[in-house]
Each structure stands twice: as C-alpha cells, then as structure tokens.
Amino acid sequence: MNKINLSHKQQRIVDLNEGAYLVLASAGSGKTRVLTERIKRLSDSVDGKILAITFTNKAANEIRERLGTSDKIRKNVFVGTFHSFCQSILELRFKLLGYNRMPHIFEDDSDRLELIKQAIKSVPYFESIYNDLETRKKNEYTYNALQFISTVKRELLSAEELAENSENNEYQYLFETYQDILKSNNAIDFDDIIRLVYELFTNNDSVANLYRKAYTYICIDECQDLNKLQYFLLKALCGTVIKNVMMVGDPNQSIYGFNGSASSYMQESFVSDFQANTITLDENYRCSKSVIEASNKLMSLEVEAVNYVIKGDFGIYQAQSEIDEAQYVLNKICEFVQQKTHNDIEGEITFDKISILARNKFVFKQIEELLTNKNIPFYYKSGNVGIKFSSPLMKIFDLFFRIRINPIDKLHQKKLEDILNVNDISNNDEINASKFPVAKRIKDIVNELSIENFHLKIVALRFLFENENLQDDEKKMTIDELNDFSNQLILYKKQNVKPTIEGFKSAIALGLTNISNNKEIGVCLSTVHTMKGQESEIVFLIGMDDGTFPDYRAINKGGEELLQEKNNAYVAFTRAKRFLYVSYPKKRLMPWGDYKAREMSRFLKPLI
Secondary structure, X not given: OOOOOOOHHHHHHHOOOOOOEEEEEOOOOOHHHHHHHHHHHHHHHOOOEEEEEEOOHHXXXXXXXXXXXXXXXXXXXXXXXXXXXXXXXXXXXXXHHOOOOOOEEOOOHHHHHHHHHHHHHOOHHHHHHHHOXXXXXXXXXXXXXXXXXXXXXXXXXXXXXXXXXXXXXXXXXXXXXXXXXXXXXXXXXXXXXHHHHHHXXXXXXXHHHHHHHHEEEEEEOOHHHOEXXXXXXXXXXXXXXXXXXXXXXXXXXXXXXXXXXXXXXHHHHHHHHHOOEEEEEOEXXXXXXXXXXXXXXXXXXXXXXXXXXXXXXXXXXXXXXXHHHHHHHHHHHHHXXXXXXXXXXXXXXXXXXXEXXXXXXXXXXXXXXXXXXXXXXXXXOOOOOOOOOOOHHHHHHHHHHHHHHOOOOHHXXXXXXXXXXXXXXXXXXXXXXXXXXXXXXXXXXXXXXXXXXXXXXXXXXXXXXXXXXXXXXXXXXXXXXXXXXXXXHHHHHHHOOOOOHHHHHHHHHOOOOOOOOOOOOOEEEEEHHHHOOOOXXXXXXXXXXXXXXXXXXXXXXXXXXXXXXXXXXHHHHOOEEEEEEEEEEOEEEOOXXXXXXXXXXXXXXXXX
C-alpha cells in the first residue's frame, strides 16, 4: 500500500476509532482522502463492516478507486449514495413493503409529470380546475403538486399535516392518487427509495437489527446536504446499537435548501443525538493562494493555504454589458490557450482545463454564441442521472425494455403506443403497420433478453440499426447511443457479482453506470449547483450582478435563502484550483426587451 502523506490534523482524523465525530472540513481540505484513509485503516484493523455514504455517484466512485480492490475492502466496505444503499435493501426486502415484484424506478421528471396529470384527470374536481388554467398556469400547477408530494416524503409528514401549513391544501388529495397510480404501475420515484427503507426499519425491528449487526462503522460525506428523511433513516438504521458514526461536511457549502437539506442536521441534531465530538479541518490543499484569499474574504473565514507556493490569480471585471462580459471571457480563454503554458498550471493549457460557471443557465447565452462563432469546443455539464435517448429507435428499445422487466408499467406502454401510433403493442399486426415497422423486430429481440445473452442481443440490435434505412446522421446517433448503452452494461456487470436485467435497469436509473464520454471535451459550462464536487484549473464566474447572483427571489426573502446564495458563491469560488475571474455587466437585457442597470453582487463588495 502506497504511503499517503497527511497533515497532523488529517492524520488525527484518520486515527480515530470508536465514537461519534463531526468533522467540519472546509473546501479543498482533503476530506475525501482523509475518509478513504480512515476506511482503509479500519478495514485492516477492526472487525465488522463499514458503510460509507456519499451524495453523488462520482464521489462514491472516487472513494472506491482510492480504496482499491483488496479482499478485505470488497468484503467489508459498502460505498454508495443513500439511494444506492437503500435500493440494495429494497431489492431484497420489497415483499415486506407490500410489493409482489421489485418496483421499478420512474427516474424521469417527464414520467412524474405524466403521473400527476393522470391523478388530476382521475378526480373531476381537479380536472375542472386544471382545464380552466392557461398553459403556463397548468405547468405551474403540476410542478407545485410534485413539489408538495416530494416535501411530504422528505419531511416525513402526512399530506394532511403539510396541507395545514400550505396555501395549496388541495394537493393533499392528489398525493394519495399519485401514490396509487405509481403502485398500479409497480413503480416508485426517487423520494420513495429512501422513504420505503426508513419505513421498513421503523416498522420492522428484526430487519433493522440485521443491518445494525452488519455495520460497525458508518462514515457519511458532504453532510451539510442531509435532509430530514436521510437523517432519520440514519437514526433508524443505527438505533441504540451503532454508535461509531463519522459525519464530514462544510456548512459554508450548504446550497440545497430548496431540496430540504440543512446543515443543522449535522451541526445540531447529530451532535445532540449521538453526543458527537466536533473536529475542524480548516486547511486548503486544492486552491492557489489568490483563490483562497478571495474565498476567505467572501465568507469571513481563516482557511489556511497549506504547502502552497502557487500564487494563482483572482480578478473582478466590471463589463459594460453582457456582450462585453462574454467578449472579456472569450479573450482571456484565447489568451491562455495561445500561451499554452503557465508556471502555476501543470501541463499544457487546453480548453478542457477551463470552466465557465453561472448561477442560472440563461446567463450563458452570449458566451455560448461567441464560443460557437469561434469554433471553440464546449459542453454543458449535466447533473442528470439515467440515460436520455434522442434516437427514435433507441427510445422504442428503451420503452420495450422497461415493459419487458415491468409488464404492468402502463405509463410506458402508453408512451410506446403513442410513438408507434398503435392501439395495442401486444398486437404484432398493429406494430407491423405502425410508423416504425422495425419496432416488431426490436420487440422480438427484447423479449428474448436475459442477462447472459444481453451482449449478443445488442449485437443483433446493432446489425438491425446498421441495415435500417436511416439518414447518416440519424444512423450514427442511434449506433452511438446503443454503444453507450452497451458500455453501461459492461460496467454494471463488473460491479455486480449476481447481475440481473432488473438490477441493470435500476442501476441506470440511479446513474450508477454513467460513463464520462468523449462528447465532454472543451470548455465546461455549468451552473454552480451542477459543478458541486468538481473543479477546474481556470474558472470564470459570470453574471455576478445583484438580482442574478444572488438571485432576486433570495434577496426578497432574505434569511436562510440569501445565506444559501452566499454559500453557492463560495462553492463557485472554490471550484477554481489556480485562476478565478469574476465578472458582471453594468446593464442587462431584460426578457421584455429593455435594458436595466445592474449593480455588483453584494457578495463581491468585501473583495474590493
């Protein structure tokens, strides 16, 4: 095992044994390294299994790679997200929750929107309200209903309890209808994955005790992102048995309040409930001196730049307009790439080492146009899980695949019938006469699928698509998407001792098989929320005018929402490893066509 050099503070955390601990770890403090080294040490020196929970698949994969593949690690350590941990339990215990077959995850927001529309149409009172609304108001109504349902599940409330404190108390009646429709499709949504396991642990002590006996140590990363459901799941798992819990997080990076998360669960609830000792890890090994100094001023912190002689660079640019701001960013990018090297950056400076961040996606409009005109490669970083197919034939394959493993999935049956323009997908004559006659051959291939012959069937699909009369661009897109699907199957099989086609579909839904592909080359454009947990050598943070960042809604509400916006700015700053350039326009074109004067973000004023 390679020797890892740790600071005194880091080594102290790695050496901790029994007990409950809260580690307040600032950005760039090496917390993933510390967690990994502690898990390695515990797996070598103590009995019992270790549960390591992260909030993203990327973080889980990073920890797994650092842990290695020794027999002890494979046998005694589970690393995954809350969702993947709970999904592994559901796959074994679903019958105890009233399901005859393992329920399937409806991961796509469009599926959930369709279900809520079905719920509305099934109740005449709601249908009459809905039908009287204009299109924009209809979208708002369905979105608010889904938010209500998610909040009920995350906050562990009954629909009636939440409705008492809500302006839209009629949504409580839609909740039960939505859940009934989900169950009639043998399906669950993302919030259900954790909620059902929480209910299993609280209502079935014998099952909970199996897991309490299985795990001796629990480590949870990014705990500032905990919501009520996740924290109560942890408590239900631990009971009075598991006392060795380490939480690691940074309250200054708490930015998911809109999803019910709050740093108070780690700083207050955990410390009180588990009598946890608090340790501070306030060192930064990632960022240059200039970036750390700017971040400290932003948040009134005293994070120490450790072992760094790299000065880096930080600057604020006041642009005359959004066009001027975009031109400034473009000029700097071209300057860096033409320069090719810099003493503060290892290796050649390429477009891949540059990211442009903003609070909202609409801020990218001008820079996207300039990058396109200059033929500079760029991509939008996606935070989505699952696979999004664009090819019509791959969409048809995906729908047949869903129905193959979940025959009572009426939602996707209806979607498939709409695409094919048929009334009954079980009728082969209708499919042969559909808009896509090739769908009958896709259906036959899917019906013969097993986990053992899956790759052979993918070869059959590839042959089918290559010989189908498609335009060149469409054929390439179809084959590329099929190859991506095939690569995800390979990764899934590597990760699982006993793979199944049902397990593969769940792994796709949870994003456990997502692979970085060659499409992601060039300058990265990303909202700050999506960029969380990743970094770049050079970062441009654009649109830092008051009302844009912080968002005008947070300014109006103040309090916790405005604090979350400031945390969001801190996350953006600390994505920069070497150079950070912040900009804002003096005027901004509003949607109604007028220009409006803008002021520098209130967050930047301590930095000038």
